[in-house]
Amino acid sequence: MHKKMGIISGKDLIEQIENKDNDEKNKSLITCERWEKCQEKTDNGDIRGRECKECSSGLDWNNFNGWQVDLNLGKEAYITGNKSPTILDENNQYLTIEPGDFALLETEEDINVPSNLMGFISVRFKYKKMGLVNISGFHVDPGYKGKLIFSVYNAGPDDIIMKKGTPVFMIFFLTLTQDLSELEKDLRNDDEDYIPESLKEVINGKNNYFTDKDGFKSIPLELISMIQGSSVSLAKNNNRIEKLESSIKIYGSIAGGIIIALIGTLFAIGIR
Numbered sequence: 001m002h003k004k005m006g007i008i009s010g011k012d013l014i015e016q017i018e019n020k021d022n023d024e025k026n027k028s029l030i031t032c033e034r035w036e037k038c039q040e041k042t043d044n045g046d047i048r049g050r051e052c053k054e055c056s057s058g059l060d061w062n063n064f065n066g067w068q069v070d071l072n073l074g075k076e077a078y079i080t081g082n083k084s085p086t087i088l089d090e091n092n093q094y095l096t097i098e099p100g101d102f103a104l105l106e107t108e109e110d111i112n113v114p115s116n117l118m119g120f121i122s123v124r125f126k127y128k129k130m131g132l133v134n135i136s137g138f139h140v141d142p143g144y145k146g147k148l149i150f151s152v153y154n155a156g157p158d159d160i161i162m163k164k165g166t167p168v169f170m171i172f173f174l175t176l177t178q179d180l181s182e183l184e185k186d187l188r189n190d191d192e193d194y195i196p197e198s199l200k201e202v203i204n205g206k207n208n209y210f211t212d213k214d215g216f217k218s219i220p221l222e223l224i225s226m227i228q229g230s231s232v233s234l235a236k237n238n239n240r241i242e243k244l245e246s247s248i249k250i251y252g253s254i255a256g257g258i259i260i261a262l263i264g265t266l267f268a269i270g271i272r
């Protein structure tokens with residue numbers, strides 16, 4: 001059993017994020033693009049992190065809440081119905097998700113989950129209470145390395161506006177009762193009789209079956225093409241019905257006018 005079980009918090013969480021040794025294998029739990037820019041290569045090729053005003057150790061500490069960490073909106077997003085993803089940058093910092101829109105959003109940070117932890121993820125309540133629903137999953141696998149992608153839906157009545165580089169999501173980490181790298185070792189060790197033979201067959205000698213999970217670098221094209229059509233929603237249908245109603249009113253009164261004029265003309269001809 002792991003010595004300390006539970007939600008990683010306080011000193012343990014800071015140490016996991018800081019990764020003072022800058023050990024490539026045990027990377028910082030959370031890194032961000034801005035932090036990577038802050039890293040320097042030393043003469044012997046080692047990567048050395050240096051204090052950087054924007055985010056020391058990969059994390060904007062404003063996002064640190066003791067036991068959970070907020071994650072920022074990244075630079076790429078895709079809204080259903082658009083031809084291509086939206087790229088957010090200095091000149092285009094805001095993303096608007098209209099009622100009934102379905103969207104894919106990425107985190108600014110990379111998550112590097114070690115083999116003895118797993119993560120729970122969510123959209124922050126600040127956005128949920130406006131009607132933003134997180135459609136996608138709620139966990140991050142042990143060994144996952146990459147950005148997270150959230151598929152969301154605006155079920156609220158109004159536009160939801162969010163800004164690049166501000167906290168939109170959150171994550172917290174939990175310890176596993178067994179480090180999965182130990183399980184990997186046991187799987188290769190014939191003396192461990194707790195492992196079913198049929199499980200060994202499934203793994204079939206593959207290394208790091210449970211602990212190597214290459215994550216997202218950006219929003220994959222196949223995810224975008226899966227949801228490219230326009231989304232259908234009550235809010236959007238309501239808009240269409242309102243437009244239809246006003247067109248009917250306009251064309252109806254024009255048609256009514258023409259009919260009355262026609263009847264008047266016929267009547268006048270009849271009298272003569």
Ligand SMILES: O=c1ccn([C@H]2C[C@H](O)[C@@H](COP(=O)(O)OP(=O)(O)OP(=O)(O)O)O2)c(=O)[nH]1
Nearest residue numbers: 136137138139140141144147148149150151213
């Ligand atoms: O909303 C989510 C949920 C998960 N993930 C990442 C972390 C997770 O470790 C990985 C795989 O998630 P999951 O195991 O739920 O997806 P899958 O489709 O079952 O797995 P795979 O992609 O391994 O086939 O995707 C996200 O980026 N966003």
